[in-house]
Amino acid sequence: MTVVPPVPDVFDPRLYARGIPYDAYRELRDRHPVAWQDEYRVLGWPAGPGFWAVTRHADVVRVLKDARRYSSYLGATQIRDPDPADLPFIRRMMLNQDPPGHGRLRRLVSRAFTPARVDRFAAAATARARALLGAARATARDGDGTVDAVRAVTDEYALLNLTDLLGVPPADRGLLLAWTERVIAYQDPDEPPVLGPDGTPVNPRSPAMLEEMFGYARDLAAHKRKHPGDDVLTSLAHADLSDGELEMSFFLLTVAGNDTVRSAAPGGLLALAGHPEEQRALCEGRFAVTTAVEELLRFHPPVLHFRRTAAEDHVLHARRVRRGDKVVVFHASANHDERVFPDPHRLDLGRSPNPHVSFGDGPHVCLGAHFARLQLRVLHEEVLRALPPYETAAPPRRLVSHFINGLKSLPLRLLR
Ligand code: HEM
Numbered sequence: 001m002t003v004v005p006p007v008p009d010v011f012d013p014r015l016y017a018r019g020i021p022y023d024a025y026r027e028l029r030d031r032h033p034v035a036w037q038d039e040y041r042v043l044g045w046p047a048g049p050g051f052w053a054v055t056r057h058a059d060v061v062r063v064l065k066d067a068r069r070y071s072s073y074l075g076a077t078q079i080r081d082p083d084p085a086d087l088p089f090i091r092r093m094m095l096n097q098d099p100p101g102h103g104r105l106r107r108l109v110s111r112a113f114t115p116a117r118v119d120r121f122a123a124a125a126t127a128r129a130r131a132l133l134g135a136a137r138a139t140a141r142d143g144d145g146t147v148d149a150v151r152a153v154t155d156e157y158a159l160l161n162l163t164d165l166l167g168v169p170p171a172d173r174g175l176l177l178a179w180t181e182r183v184i185a186y187q188d189p190d191e192p193p194v195l196g197p198d199g200t201p202v203n204p205r206s207p208a209m210l211e212e213m214f215g216y217a218r219d220l221a222a223h224k225r226k227h228p229g230d231d232v233l234t235s236l237a238h239a240d241l242s243d244g245e246l247e248m249s250f251f252l253l254t255v256a257g258n259d260t261v262r263s264a265a266p267g268g269l270l271a272l273a274g275h276p277e278e279q280r281a282l283c284e285g286r287f288a289v290t291t292a293v294e295e296l297l298r299f300h301p302p303v304l305h306f307r308r309t310a311a312e313d314h315v316l317h318a319r320r321v322r323r324g325d326k327v328v329v330f331h332a333s334a335n336h337d338e339r340v341f342p343d344p345h346r347l348d349l350g351r352s353p354n355p356h357v358s359f360g361d362g363p364h365v366c367l368g369a370h371f372a373r374l375q376l377r378v379l380h381e382e383v384l385r386a387l388p389p390y391e392t393a394a395p396p397r398r399l400v401s402h403f404i405n406g407l408k409s410l411p412l413r414l415l416r
Contacts, residue, residue: 010053010330010402011037011079013187016304017400022345025333028055034317037328039079043187043400044201048081051307051326052319057337057357059316060329063308064362070308070327072364073098077307078403079328086206093248095256099363105241109249110367112235118165118371120230125161125375129382132157137386140414146393149410154265154379161375162257166250167224167231172216179213179251180258188400190408210251217250218243257368259404260302264358264372265379266396266407267300268293273392273412275347282349283384292349293376298356299347301331302405306360331357332405388416 008024015021028035033056039048054063063070076082076096090096094105136152159173168176181191196202202209221237228234232253236246272279282292310325321327335356336344359366366372393413399406 005031007032007035007037009037010055011039011051012042013400013402014043016402016405017188017398019398020304020332020405022332022336025055025330025336028053028330029333029337029339033059034319034321036319045080045187046200048079049326051079051328052316052321054316054327054329055333055337057334057340057355060331060334060357061361063327063329064306064357064360064364067098067102067363069311069314071098071311072096072102072308074309074311074324075307075326079305079307079326081326083206089207092244093252095252095364102363105245105249106363106367108239108241109236109253112232112239113367113371115370117230117232118374121161121164121371122374122378124164125157125378126382128157128160129153129379130386133382133386137414140412146411146413149269149412150262150266150396150407151409154269154410155262157379158258158261158265158375161261161371162254165232165257165371166253167229167233168220175213175216176254176258180255182209183255184259184401184404184406187402188408213251213254214247217247220250221246253368256366257371259406260368261372261375263302263404263406264297264300264376266410267302267405268296268376268380269383269390269412270392270396270407270410271296271299271347273390273410276389276391278347278349279389282380283389287349289377289380289384290373291352291354293373293380294354294356295347295349295351296376296380297358298335298341298351298354300405301335301356301358303358303360304332304401304403304405305330306364329357331360388414390414 008027010021010024010028035053037051037053039050041047054060073091073096076087076090082090094102094109097105132153136147139152140147159177160170163170163173163176220233224234224237236249241249281287305328307326307328310321310323310327313322335358338344340355359369390412393411396410397408399408
């Protein structure tokens with residue numbers, strides 16, 4: 001009798017707090033490239049119908065590129081099904097639309113996001129990184145030689161860069177942080193869920209939970225119409241967007257531009273802290289920082305999955321996928337697929353080509369990738385200037401989330 005090995009579980013958000021389940025991903029890629037996953041009740045969140053996990057690089061790219069068969073619109077883009085009553089509301093966001101309609105909002109928002117505008121932020125980002133790293137170094141020097149890079153540098157760096165770009169007053173960065181945490185960190189015990197009248201947690205993406213943020217976006221847009229600035233919200237306030245579309249675009253940028261960079265920045269430092277040889281080579285200029293940033297993004301993908309919904313019955317790797325089934329692509333698995341990346345668990349700062357999917361692919365490929373890359377390049381350049389070699393002083397605290405590869409703390413020891 002042949003014993004069929006069980007399909008590893010990659011759904012449980014608690015797994016990810018212990019580290020990304022790379023062994024399970026490999027097992028899935030090798031034996032079950034399209035694998036059914038149970039969506040059981042977890043952390044107080046009710047059970048769902050289950051989903052297909054897609055883990056090979058070629059299949060992840062195929063799903064992301066084929067928006068006709070794999071829709072972002074039918075069931076939106078999170079594993080957890082939204083309340084059907086909330087679907088029309090959630091679909092106001094470009095993330096949850098399909099071509100050709102998606103193209104209209106995408107074009108309008110990208111106009112606000114010109115490379116020239118983003119490039120103008122390089123000087124501000126450099127000054128900010130320099131100041132934060134200088135203060136972090138002083139903290140370590142005056143203390144026991146260690147510093148929490150998340151608290152001292154990366155959270156503040158990402159948040160303030162985003163407030164600059166959006167045109168949000170820097171003093172309101174705490175609001176941005178609170179809103180994004182509510183949406184992204186909702187599985188983490190540090191962010192207790194808001195309970196509805198029936199005692200079950202309220203979906204953080206539902207209209208009730210977003211009203212405060214929307215009110216803020218409306219007021220800020222009105223202010224920008226009177227007092228325009230060189231920022232994204234000024235462009236959105238003057239674009240041909242309905243109020244609902246403007247509010248949703250603000251929400252999308254606030255969330256998409258925040259936890260992703262707040263993951264990538266410490267994630268890159270963590271990778272380098274664990275690889276002293278590579279850290280030294282980078283410091284000696286043996287790799288271009290831009291090439292190294294791509295490898296750090298491959299090695300520590302900030303986004304762990306996105307969901308699509310099958311728009312038609314079809315067969316994928318001999319599995320019958322039915323119309324309406326959820327199909328979930330796993331970016332960290334695709335980035336470590338040995339079919340594409342030789343020696344995928346080696347940090348190779350000169351890796352080229354490096355077709356990682358950390359920014360996704362297809363029509364929804366990250367709109368903020370240029371801005372994110374700029375922030376990461378500047379941060380690493382400034383780290384090389386301002387910090388001595390560093391290593392981890394204690395294991396990082398990871399976010400309980402199967403969506404964002406978040407670090408809540410990263411204690412580093414500065415070695416000189
Ligand atoms: C390292 C940082 C980042 C990573 C890893 C990342 C990753 C991603 C991924 C994987 C998607 C595709 C979603 C899908 O397939 O449905 C996406 C979309 C998007 N990202 Fe990013 N992102 C980052 C930073 C940013 C920043 C800084 C912004 C803006 C301030 C931003 C704005 C967006 C927007 C607006 C979309 C939706 C595009 C659409 O639906 O057409 N992202 N991002």
